[in-house]
Amino acid sequence: MKNKKSRNTQGMRQWKKFKRNKMAVIALIVLGILIFASAFAPLLTSYDPEAISLTERTLAPSKTHLLGTDKVGRDVFTRLLYGGRISILIGLTGALGGAIIGAALGCLGGYFGGLLDRFLLRLSELFTTFPQTILVLILVAFMGQGVWNLFIVFWCTGWMGTYRMTRAKILSLREETYVLACQAFGISNRSIMFRHILPNAAGPVIVNITLSTAGYVLQESALSFLGLGVPSSTPTWGNIFNAAKALDVVQAYPWLWLAPGIAISLFVLSVNIIGDGLRDALDPNQ
Amino acid sequence: MNKDSLKHILKKFLSLIPMLILISIVIFGALQLTPGNPLTYQIPPELLSSSTFDLEAYEKAMGLDAPVYVQYFRWIWNILRGELGYSLVSGAPIVNMLRTRLPATMELALCGILISSVFGICLGILAAIKQNTLLDYGCTALSVLAISIPEFFMGIIGITIFSLKLGWLPTGGRLVYGDNSFGTRLAHLILPAVVMGLALTGALMRHTRGSLLDVLTRDYIKTARSKGLSERKVYLKHAFRNALIPVTVLLCFRIPGLVGGSVVIESVFGWPGMGGMLLDAISGKDYPVVMITAMIIAFVTLIASFLADLFTMLLDPRVDIER
Numbered sequence: 001m002k003n004k005k006s007r008n009t010q011g012m013r014q015w016k017k018f019k020r021n022k023m024a025v026i027a028l029i030v031l032g033i034l035i036f037a038s039a040f041a042p043l044l045t046s047y048d049p050e051a052i053s054l055t056e057r058t059l060a061p062s063k064t065h066l067l068g069t070d071k072v073g074r075d076v077f078t079r080l081l082y083g084g085r086i087s088i089l090i091g092l093t094g095a096l097g098g099a100i101i102g103a104a105l106g107c108l109g110g111y112f113g114g115l116l117d118r119f120l121l122r123l124s125e126l127f128t129t130f131p132q133t134i135l136v137l138i139l140v141a142f143m144g145q146g147v148w149n150l151f152i153v154f155w156c157t158g159w160m161g162t163y164r165m166t167r168a169k170i171l172s173l174r175e176e177t178y179v180l181a182c183q184a185f186g187i188s189n190r191s192i193m194f195r196h197i198l199p200n201a202a203g204p205v206i207v208n209i210t211l212s213t214a215g216y217v218l219q220e221s222a223l224s225f226l227g228l229g230v231p232s233s234t235p236t237w238g239n240i241f242n243a244a245k246a247l248d249v250v251q252a253y254p255w256l257w258l259a260p261g262i263a264i265s266l267f268v269l270s271v272n273i274i275g276d277g278l279r280d281a282l283d284p285n286q
Numbered sequence: 287m288n289k290d291s292l293k294h295i296l297k298k299f300l301s302l303i304p305m306l307i308l309i310s311i312v313i314f315g316a317l318q319l320t321p322g323n324p325l326t327y328q329i330p331p332e333l334l335s336s337s338t339f340d341l342e343a344y345e346k347a348m349g350l351d352a353p354v355y356v357q358y359f360r361w362i363w364n365i366l367r368g369e370l371g372y373s374l375v376s377g378a379p380i381v382n383m384l385r386t387r388l389p390a391t392m393e394l395a396l397c398g399i400l401i402s403s404v405f406g407i408c409l410g411i412l413a414a415i416k417q418n419t420l421l422d423y424g425c426t427a428l429s430v431l432a433i434s435i436p437e438f439f440m441g442i443i444g445i446t447i448f449s450l451k452l453g454w455l456p457t458g459g460r461l462v463y464g465d466n467s468f469g470t471r472l473a474h475l476i477l478p479a480v481v482m483g484l485a486l487t488g489a490l491m492r493h494t495r496g497s498l499l500d501v502l503t504r505d506y507i508k509t510a511r512s513k514g515l516s517e518r519k520v521y522l523k524h525a526f527r528n529a530l531i532p533v534t535v536l537l538c539f540r541i542p543g544l545v546g547g548s549v550v551i552e553s554v555f556g557w558p559g560m561g562g563m564l565l566d567a568i569s570g571k572d573y574p575v576v577m578i579t580a581m582i583i584a585f586v587t588l589i590a591s592f593l594a595d596l597f598t599m600l601l602d603p604r605v606d607i608e609r
Contacts, residue, residue: 126305126308132543133543133547133549134564134580134583134584137549137564137565137568137580138313138316138317138568138576138580139316140568141568141576214434218436221436221438222436222437222438222550225438225550225553226549226550226553226565227569228565228568228569241438241439244438244442245553247445247457250442250445250446250450251446251450254446257439257442261435261436261439261442261443264436264439265434265435265436265439268434268435268436269430269431269434269435272430272433272434273430276430
């Protein structure tokens with residue numbers, strides 16, 4: 001009971017610290033609006049993101065079409081909302097998946113040491129040295145396009161940061177008296193690893209997840225922009241922006257690329273600011 | 287430099303070799319698993335479906351019937367001899383493609399690095415010296431913006447403003463046929479290089495600012511000040527030197543990413559470099575080109591990260607070499 005209470009007060013203190021950072025709070029609100037708007041897209045718009053209307057091609061923004069229509073008459077605002085679903089989902093899932101894999105491997109390697117640890121360390125070095133963009137491009141070329149393939153690509157290439165953080169934390173805590181006490185009490189290795197040591201690494205891992213969510217949203221949109229990400233039939237922010245590959249679109253129909261570009265930038269910007277705020281709030285040295 | 291660190295450098299350098307071999311196996315293996323026979327893309331479908339056509343003979347002639355490991359060693363041996371093979375799509379020797387593509391990417395990346403290190407470090411120093419002033423807040427806000435706005439969005443905005451609206455700069459490409467003057471080359475280079483360097487500028491600025499602020503609280507700065515040294519001397523002789531070490535390390539570690547990240551920039555600006563070559567090759571299933579380009583980019587990355595290690599050690603003697 002007592003332990004729970006102290007953790008609560010620590011959480012309150014960190015939240016208070018975070019709240020004092022005005023930029024971070026604004027960013028949190030912006031992020032909330034973006035996620036809310038995407039999640040509840042059907043309530044906010046009556047159009048179908050896929051509905052083609054050849055009589056309403058490339059209309060400028062107006063009251064009926066808030067952000068205009070694209071080259072086949074689809075409503076850009078609607079596509080933006082539905083596209084946000086996929087883009088944000090890919091960012092979040094990519095970051096979380098990579099962090100879970102990294103934390104699990106870091107725990108295993110750091111706690112048990114030995115051959116397994118050496119192998120994992122080498123593997124992470126290999127993945128870190130290999131240029132990520134190239135790895136992603138090759139994997140996409142090899143596996144083809146698709147949302148699931150992107151998840152797998154991001155998981156494969158994104159676990160090393162969390163892995164190194166957890167491993168270092170576990171190595172430094174493994175010899176602590178309280179861990180020895182746990183072992184003496186006969187608590188299972190799994191419980192010691194995940195319940196007694198891992199929470200100590202939570203701060204930097206949470207910051208890392210936040211910042212890599214932004215990174216993956218950027219990567220998804222860049223890959224989709226290049227035509228290698230999500231298949232172009234599915235609206236994502238990157239796929240909508242893809243229209244800007246034609247110079248006549250850039251010049252004549254700016255709403256087609258300004259809207260998704262601003263959406264991506266706003267999302268990434270607010271996540272980055274929140275990440276910085278979290279880093280300051282969760283760092284006990286500050 | 288003592289014997290230990292020399293040994294460490296040598297060890298690091300030698301460890302590049304197994305890494306390169308592994309990467310080559312990964313690249314070769316991944317493309318072996320890719321569905322589809324590369325030959326079938328080369329032969330007209332009506333010929334391929336005709337009964338007199340002997341696909342196996344063609345495979346034999348191209349060496350595709352040999353076991354995978356034989357094909358791998360043959361490939362490596364050819365690369366080592368400098369015979370990089372031919373593009374499946376255009377039939378051109380890959381060496382010739384690289385001859386124009388590689389310098390283009392290098393030119394772009396070098397300019398990007400130059401722009402970002404000059405602006406990033408200068409603005410970072412300025413923000414740290416004027417901490418908590420309007421200038422500091424402005425610089426910090428700009429750096430977060432530079433990191434967050436995607437490169438392709440920034441590129442399209444740049445093209446819209448400077449090429450389409452103002453007409454100052456070309457919309458893309460590298461050279462104009464028959465006009466090789468410095469002015470035209472610079473005009474083509476400036477926008478892609480600035481956009482490429484922007485994200486790195488932001489990162490470097492934040493890092494420089496943080497590192498300099500950290501150094502300025504150290505005891506030896508207090509000592510230097512209490513000795514009565516002028517502020518300029520404190521900064522120039524004591525603070526900058528130590529503050530810029532982590533910045534240089536960050537810069538070294540980001541260089542490989544710049545080479546890889548050129549894929550997007552080159553696509554936006556139609557810059558004829560390695561990134562565009564890789565992209566064309568991937569979408570055209572031009573396997574020999576994909577493998578060679580990926581190998582070269584991996585090689586550059588490895589060398590750059592080795593240099594980053596080396597610089598860290600030379601600049602900061604405190605780094606524990608037996609890490």
